[in-house]
Amino acid sequence: MLTELQFHRYLEEHNLSQDAIDYIARVRSSEPSRMVGTHARTNICSWTYSTKMGQTISSESRKGEKAFVLLAEYDDMVVEIWDQLEPVTIIKTIKTGRRQRYSYTPDFLLLKNDGPCVVEVKMEEEVLEKIQCNPSDWIKNSDGSYQHLPAKEAFGKAGLHFIVYAVPSSPGFKVLNIENLIRNRSYESRSLSTSELDRVFDESFCWSLYELRKRLKLECYSEILKAIDREELFFDWDRQLISEPKGCFLVRHKAHLEFVSDFKGVGVYEQSDSISVNAARCPTEKQAEAAIAKIERIRSGEAGRSVRRWKAQIKEGEARGVSAFEALIPRWLYSGNRRTRLTHSQESCLKKFLLEGSTLYDNESRFKSTYRLYIEYRSYVKDIDQAFTPVSKKTFTKALERIAPEKLAKLKGGRRAENAASAPSNPLDRQLKADIAWQRVAIDHFLAKIYLVYFDGDYPYVMRPWVTVMLDLATSSVLAFCVSFKAPSRVSVARVMRECVRRHGKLPREIIVDRGADFRSVYFYALVAHNMIELVLRPASHSRYGAEVERLIGEFKTQWLSQRPGNLTDYKNARSFDGESKPDKFAVMSAYDFYCEFERFVQWRSFNPRGIISESPAKALARHEKEFPFMAIPQELNEEYMVASSVDQGKYKVDYARGIHIDPMWYYNPELRQYQGQKKSLECRKDPDNPHVIYVLVGREWIQCQTSSINRFSSLDPVSQRVESLLVTESYNDKKLIKQQADEELVGILREMTEKSEDRRSMILEVSSDESDKMDSGEGQSIFDALKGAEVSQLATEDWEVKHVWDD
Incomplete structure (x- = not known):
């Protein structure tokens, strides 16, 4: 982060307008204009620590803004990153085509070596959708970049450059690689010399990260990652992960990357296309035997009506480009009259009865017999029209069997039974x-x-x-x-x-x-x-x-x-x-x-x-x-994942003398004291595994608060830790009911003991210290004479507070 002197030199170097200077100064001197995640529902909000800034940078989406933060952190051209900027007024086009004023909050402000710029981060598919829906405000340039014209116009008037950073659909590999390299920068390790690298790569132009570490006899990958960070080694950022050393291939010169694919295996999945072959080209054995027998009879010189018909079929097949064998395959599949003999009225009446007019199940949810259903059908037909002819019992039975099983199951058992009886998918x-x-x-x-x-x-x-x-x-x-x-x-x-x-x-x-x-x-x-x-x-x-x-x-x-x-x-x-x-x-x-x-x-x-x-x-x-x-x-079980996988509990009041009270325990962290007098309640997340840990949103980062039993909990074996989490957190309300019953029993016990106690109670007197000193000095009077003029009062006992065992 720039000092004030460096910041003023930066402004003078880039000759910014007064409006631009004022805007940048307000951003640098104020808190973020909003807390990310306030209106978020599905996106991931992150708070990423920036070494350049010395503070956390918030991002409202992990794939988009978090990726951009990592890229900006890794980019040596960027000197400062500011998030959740001060909103500005833009004029954008609404659906009716009319232009209207709106408040717009950009995502980031970058102070780069070549000048400041305001950035809007969006996923590429989202930008393409906006271009399609609102081409008046969103456009794509010839170089492949995107522009948001209303925001560009608003910041252009202030003398600031505005860009839209469209995150590709799958930037994951590069982002993860950058994140690992950034973390490796803070790890202390020696640097590999140029001679070491040259000597190893003289043996082979390409090494996997795993093999290179073994060849150099290194204990970890830190030295190699720093060589990558210095651009002394190269790998495919978009296709390989340095977190998977055996699959990450390194070369000494960037031009050699195109030859790496010859030295590593590539998993390829090819989905088979749908196959549909005419039965005439792949006949059954019985059909093939019939066709071969016809060909043999033709070759034997047999004469007759059948032979002439077969020859005509062969000639017709040659015109279609098929062989004699295929032309003579029997077409038994096409034989038979498949047209129904029922009238349209009979079909519709039968279908209506089976699916609407009948009760296929009795009160005990059992199938009725086919005969009983047929009798009901005939009665149903007569009620409609006495002159209407019902179908036969055989036709009725076939129609009943043709009903989809899932429809019958739905009538009996609802949607679940319908799904269970449905036909398999293709x-x-x-x-x-x-x-x-x-x-x-x-x-x-x-x-x-x-x-x-x-x-x-x-x-x-x-x-x-x-x-x-x-x-x-x-x-x-x-x-x-x-x-x-x-x-x-x-x-x-x-x-x-x-x-x-x-x-x-x-x-x-x-x-x-x-x-x-x-x-x-x-x-x-x-x-x-x-x-x-x-x-x-x-x-x-x-x-x-x-x-x-x-x-x-x-x-x-x-x-x-x-x-x-x-x-x-x-x-x-x-x-x-x-x-x-x-x-x-x-x-x-x-x-x-x-x-x-x-x-x-x-x-x-x-x-x-x-x-x-x-x-x-x-x-x-x-x-x-x-x-x-x-x-x-x-995925490491690191602090970020611990917080991300914790469950939101809402806001809780903070007692700065004891901490945060949730269920039976108090949680505390010394960092809470810095907000004394500023915040009465803080957002909390409960650790799902550890009952003695919660995470509290303090400022722009989550801190961990613990109970006094956290050290004892760490000494338990793994199974006992899981059991304690189960018994402490999830049975708390049930134990409260047991405690309530015990308290009710205590009332009965005390009542019984009171009834059995004596009616008279002794009075306990307290003698003042002055009279007690006189008695001890022996001034010639008895204790009874001394008590005659002494000031006495009833002894006051302290109140006893009943306390639950788990209130500690």
Whole structure:
């Protein structure tokens, strides 16, 4: 960031107008004109720390503005970056063609070495859409750049250059590479010498990042990344990731990049086209035998009417360009009269009866017999017109069988039954199944048929847990799971996403989920967009989708849980047990044991055969990760992701003496003190995994606030940490009810003790200190004489405050 002296020199160097100077000065001296995300619904708001500025830069979209911030941070031509500028008035064209005044807030102000400029950042497809919808205000230049004419005119009057930065549809690789290089700048490591690089690249003109590190015997990639940053090494920014070292190929000279493709493998997928071949060109064996027999009879010199007809067919086929064999193939497929013999009135009446006028199911939801339906049909026809002729029972039966099964199922069971009975879709129109690990996963919830203890007093208090599972569809591997006492919510989704990152350090490319409220929440959309994950919502009430996770749930119930002494799944054999020995009487387990057992089940399942695959899920996952490392999205469980995956809780009041009180605990961070007297409440996000951590929006950045138990929590084993998070946060309200019942019992106990106490109560007197000193000095009077003139008062006891255990 420029000092005041450097800033004044910058203004003089570029000879700016007074309006431009005033605008830039107001931007530099004031806070951002608005807080990003106030009206955002699906876009990701980011706060990125800028080394150039020494502060955070806010961006309202991750793909657009965040990418631009990183590019500007990496660009040596940029000396300052300012976000959320002061709004200006522009005149733009509305739909009616009339021009109208509007307030416009640009995204960024850049102070570059070649002069200042105001920037509007938009996705390229959004700009193209604006050009199509409003060509009066948006245009595309001959050099491929874009212009927003109203904003350009408004800032042009002030003497400032305005540009539209159109972010390409897929700028991800370059942005991620720049982000890694920026982070590497702050890492202290030695610089590779020119002689070292020349000596290695004399052996081979191209090295992968992985092999180059091994060849140079380096402990990490930092030295090589700094050489890339200095433009001493080059790679394909748009096609390779430096975060995937084995797939990132480096060259010494930029001109050699075009030859790199000859040294690396390229995964290519070619979708097959639809094939439709006439049956005459590929006849069945029976048809081919008939055609060959005809040809042999012609060649034998046989004469006759049939032979003459066959020769005519051959001659006609030659005119069409087909062989004699194809011309003589029997056309049995075209034989027969396929026209209906029913009149239009009979067809419409029959169709109306079957789909509208009849009740195909009785009160017990069972099919009526075909005969009973036919009798009702005849009665229905007579009621319409006595002279109308009904169809025969055989025709009626065929018409009934031709009714689409899904229509009959809808009458019986609604939309879900209709979807289950519907015909399969065309395989060529279906989405291809995942065949590489991390290509596509499914997330779903299920209510486990077991009870977990959440409070143990005179007797255990229990609840049934919800389990959220992330399943890889290519290998059928369970990538992550979490347990919750509450119904599926944003917290469950956040936990399983974090668990995946914690276990594997990566996230899938695509997530398939149902249309539950938790998956359709703005939070979940923002979370997957944060990692550029493709989100797929499977059809509602369709049992054919999500079968992979449902199969996993079924396996856990039948192959594992039903084998345990206590469960709710062994309903088939329950009648063979006495009432006190039924499995559901013992379906109680501690949360710790349930976590351990489900983990063991997942491990056991990952090394067993699955379907037609010749290797276990664990082996397939490991092989795919080795062969296709680019498929998964790398993701560290860093501070940014911790905040991004936390759940919004709203604004909470701040007690600057104790911190922020949420549910049973107080959270505090010394940084809160700097806002004492300025803010009464702050925006908070709750960590879904750690009950002792929340994130508070202070200024333009999120800070972490902790409870006094944070150090003890860090010393627990991983399973105990998850169990404590489950028991502390999700059973708090239930424990409050238990506490309320206990308090009510206490009132009864105190009342009973009061009734049994003595009616008379002793008076406790307090003697003043002066009289006590006289008695101690022995001035010749007895204690009773001294008490006659002493000042006495009733002893005042301190108030006792009843305090909950979890109020600490």
